[in-house]
Amino acid sequence: MSDEIVALYDPSDAEGRVTGTAPRSRVRRENLPHAATVVVIVDRDARVLVHRRSERKDLWPGLLDCASGGVVLAGEAFESAARRELAEEVGIDDAGLALEFLLRDWYRDDLTWYLASVYRAGWDGPVRFVDGEVAEAWWAAPEAVAAALADPTSPFVPDTRSLLGRLPCPISVAKSGYPEPG
DSSP states (O other), X not given: OOXXXXXXXXXXXXXXXXXXXXXXXXXXXXXXXXXXXXEEEEOTTOOEEEEEEOTTOSSSTTOEESOBOOXXXXXXXXXXXXXXXXXXXXXXXXXXXXXXXXXXXXXXXXXXXXEEEEEEXXXXXXXXXXXXOEEEEEEEOXXXXXXXXXXXXXXXOHHHHHHHXXXXXXXXXXXXXXXXOO
């Protein structure tokens, strides 16, 4: 884990008022309120990109996730952070990629506390594991992903499970960058 400088956020502000900065190591150690991005990637066939986190991840190593994303750095906007994380984690580096905003809400547990900006993006290109945070990835039917997220015994990360569970239809055929069927 690098010791990047992370923006700290006011946990009483649902829109994200920055209150300071701290090294990432301190944010993790003290579970300080920060911000992070969550991006669900879907392809033209409505399949969802699912991945297994590498064993070297600082949170939930080896678990499954159906979102890419990460911590918002000091001075970084949410959408910029989402794009940076897509490039770093799965090699999606397309300035024209449409990010559909879905939700901004707080997530908190004993390990992390952050204001999440949740997006959905349509992508049919290749994925590459650029920074080693992803061990493997595959495309899965949205129904299978939704069922796994709803199953508390499935090995999905708790933050994505919680945040997507707050959406009326988290894994759907409505996809950024693609026309609606019909």
